[in-house]
Amino acid sequence: MEWLRLWMQKHAITEVECLLPDFTGNARGKILPASKFLKEGGMRLPENIFLQTVNGDWPDDENIDWTERDMELHADINTPRLVPWASEPTAQVIHDCFDADGNPVDMAPRSVLRRVLNLYEAKGWRPVVAPELEFFLVKKNEDWDYPLEPPIGRNGRPETARQSFSIDAVNEFDPIFEDMYDFCEAQGLEVDTLIHESGAAQMEVNFIHGDALDLADQVFLFKRTMREAAMRHDVYATFMAKPMKNEPGSSMHIHQSLIDADGNNLFANADGSHSERFLHFIGGMQHYIPSAVALFAPNVNSYRRLAFGDSAPRNMAWGEDNRTVGLRVPRSGPADRRLENRFAGADANPYLALAASLACGYLGMMNKIEPTEQIQGSAYNMPFGVARSLEEALLELEQCDELCQLLGPRFVSAFISVKRKEYEAFFTVISAWEREFLLLNV
Numbered sequence: 001m002e003w004l005r006l007w008m009q010k011h012a013i014t015e016v017e018c019l020l021p022d023f024t025g026n027a028r029g030k031i032l033p034a035s036k037f038l039k040e041g042g043m044r045l046p047e048n049i050f051l052q053t054v055n056g057d058w059p060d061d062e063n064i065d066w067t068e069r070d071m072e073l074h075a076d077i078n079t080p081r082l083v084p085w086a087s088e089p090t091a092q093v094i095h096d097c098f099d100a101d102g103n104p105v106d107m108a109p110r111s112v113l114r115r116v117l118n119l120y121e122a123k124g125w126r127p128v129v130a131p132e133l134e135f136f137l138v139k140k141n142e143d144w145d146y147p148l149e150p151p152i153g154r155n156g157r158p159e160t161a162r163q164s165f166s167i168d169a170v171n172e173f174d175p176i177f178e179d180m181y182d183f184c185e186a187q188g189l190e191v192d193t194l195i196h197e198s199g200a201a202q203m204e205v206n207f208i209h210g211d212a213l214d215l216a217d218q219v220f221l222f223k224r225t226m227r228e229a230a231m232r233h234d235v236y237a238t239f240m241a242k243p244m245k246n247e248p249g250s251s252m253h254i255h256q257s258l259i260d261a262d263g264n265n266l267f268a269n270a271d272g273s274h275s276e277r278f279l280h281f282i283g284g285m286q287h288y289i290p291s292a293v294a295l296f297a298p299n300v301n302s303y304r305r306l307a308f309g310d311s312a313p314r315n316m317a318w319g320e321d322n323r324t325v326g327l328r329v330p331r332s333g334p335a336d337r338r339l340e341n342r343f344a345g346a347d348a349n350p351y352l353a354l355a356a357s358l359a360c361g362y363l364g365m366m367n368k369i370e371p372t373e374q375i376q377g378s379a380y381n382m383p384f385g386v387a388r389s390l391e392e393a394l395l396e397l398e399q400c401d402e403l404c405q406l407l408g409p410r411f412v413s414a415f416i417s418v419k420r421k422e423y424e425a426f427f428t429v430i431s432a433w434e435r436e437f438l439l440l441n442v
Contacts, residue, residue, distance in 0.1 A: 004077055005038055008091060017083060017092040018043055020073065021109050021220050023298075023418055024054050025349035029073075029095065037093075044070040047097070050107040051418055054299070055425055059417035071097040071105050079217060084186035085228050094217055106408040109351035113213055115408055116355045119362055120258075125266065127358050128257045128338075130209035131219050134250035134346050135226060136243050137173060137201040138236045145432070148243050150200040151235045159200040169196045170203070179229040189218050189225065198310065199247040209255065212354050219252070219350035241297065241345035242304035249305025249312055250346035254357050255330070256281075257338040268334035275337075282339060283371040284364015285327050285357070286316040289343060291400035293386045294393035295356035296344040298419060300426040305345055307388045313342045315385035317375040324379040326386075343386070352415075359406050390423045 008016075016037040018029040028049050032040075046068040051058060079094040097105035104111040120127055138148045139158075150158040153172025163169035170177065177194060184191045190208040197204045205222070207215055223239055230237035242249040258266045258281070267278035289296075297306055306312050313326030318339075320329040328340040339361075344353040363369075375382075387393035394416050397403065404412045 001038070001041060001075075001077070004075065004080055004093075007080055008034055008038070011082060011091070012089045013091045014088050015086075015090045017090060018073065018075070018095055019092055020045075020095045020097060021349065021351060022052070023050055023109065023349060023352070023415060025109075025220060025223065025347075025351075027220075027224060034091070042072055042074045042095075045073060045097075047071045047099075047105055047107060051414060053418055053422045053425065055422065057421055057425060059421040061417040063413065064417060069099070071099065071108075072102075073097055078214075081187040081221070084183045085232070092221070094220075106410045107414050109349055109355075110213070110216075112407055112411050113216055113351045113355040116359050116362065116406065117212060119406070120358070124261055126259050126261075127212050128209050128259055129212045129215050129354060130207055130255040130338075131215055131350065131354075132204060132206045132251075132253040132255070133219060133222065133239075134197055134202060134204045134252070135237050135239050136199060136247070136250060137176065137203065137230060138238055138243065140234055140236055147245070148238070153201075161200075162198050163196050163200075164198045166196045170194065173201070173233075173235075176229055176233050176235060179232055180226060183225045183229055184222070187221060187225065189222055191222070197248070197250075199244070199250075202247065202250065209257075212358065213351075216350040216354050239346040241299065241302040241306075241347045242308070243301075248310035251305070251312070251342060252344040252346050252348055252350070252353060254341040254344055254354065255338050256341065256357060256361065257336065265335055265337050267339070268337035270334065272334050274329075277365055278337065278339070279371055280365045280368050281361040282318050282327060282329075282364070283369030284362065284367070285339070285341065285360045286318065286364075286371055287369050288360035288363055288400065288403055289316060289326070289341075290386050291396045291403050292356040292360055293343060294390065294397045294415075294419065295352045296341075296348050297387075297390070297393060298349065298352070299345075299347050300390050300423055302345045302347055303387070303389050303393075306343075306386065307384075313386075315379060315382045316372075317379040317382055317385075318371060319375045319379070322375065322379070324377075325375055326379075329374075355407060356403075359403060363402055363406065390419060394419055394423075 013034045019027045022028050048068045073095040075093045083090040097108040139151045192208045193206040195204050226237045317325040318327035319325045321331045341357045
């Protein structure tokens with residue numbers, strides 16, 4: 001903590017935002033005076049914060065322990081960052097959760113990812129990941145019954161045509177992105193590339209590849225940052241998987257490779273061919289992703305992207321340099337051989353999406369699962385291979401004992417309970433479509 005005290009002193013920190021990600025990937029925690037934070041060295045919160053649904057409700061599950069035991073939260077000293085948009089010098093620090101005996105709280109998303117990474121570490125392996133995160137800028141919307149619309153850019157008009165990779169279309173929102181880059185630099189978020197995606201005011205940021213836990217932290221903080229930058233210009237940034245009916249969905253593609261203690265890429269042989277370990281990793285992804293899809297698509301809206309979105313994966317095909325498949329091997333040399341998982345939506349919790357993706361690959365390597373032959377040509381006409389609703393996806397996860405054991409049975413049970421409650425709440429809402437077409441026609 002001495003290093004942290006000196007860092008806070010250097011930046012004249014007066015307040016500390018003590019953060020932890022919940023199941024949705026939003027920040028929970030407390031704001032403490034800097035002196036109190038340094039004196040106490042941690043804080044307590046009830047572990048049931050992980051059981052609250054996105055709409056503020058609670059599951060109806062008799063198997064859940066509702067005693068609301070306290071967790072001990074301890075700062076991860078690798079995570080202090082400035083809050084660049086705060087009016088007073090403020091720090092934000094991500095915390096890990098422990099029980100009264102000092103054991104990691106198994107429901108905490110960071111604990112779930114660490115649990116998977118520990119399996120890799122025991123083998124002498126280190127996953128390297130690089131997320132690609134898409135999102136939309138939309139007009140400020142204060143009436144949730146009103147459909148979202150693209151915002152007005154510098155030219156005074158909203159976008160009406162697809163502008164994939166357009167530089168000028170990105171420049172329409174320069175003031176927002178100037179704030180975004182300034183905020184990211186102040187926090188040490190390693191945003192590599194910004195591009196315009198195919199939707200109206202849809203963007204994508206790529207992160208520099210690195211350690212899985214660090215990249216999950218960066219995605220978690222970037223979402224806060226992007227929302228704040230947009231709000232300063234009276235615009236919303238949304239990471240909903242499918243926010244607008246006639247626009248494509250937003251994904252969080254995950255590039256994954258595997259290195260040994262010497263930094264050698266274990267996914268390629270010296271001659272540049274795919275290693276046996278890499279093929280088993282792909283085989284594991286093909287076998288287990290149908291059971292893990294609820295962690296890549298965790299919301300009722302997520303399946304609008306998977307079932308109806310442009311360029312969304314629909315099956316477990318894999319291929320080289322082929323964006324129609326769910327599992328893509330980018331053109332690469334032996335040093336940067338990797339697999340891109342295209343299933344995760346932008347709405348996924350980055351800790352849980354990375355944990356699930358790496359867990360699927362790990363099980364493939366442990367069980368030596370051979371992949372299918374890679375697909376040549378388009379995979380879009382192949383049969384659907386993943387769940388088409390949250391209800392179906394949760395059932396698939398519940399029935400996969402290997403994945404449940406690897407991720408943690410208590411976490412999986414809690415996650416399923418929360419998401420089932422959200423699904424039930426969604427189905428109590430009667431949509432405008434039903435009123436328009438069913439009211440007088442059935």
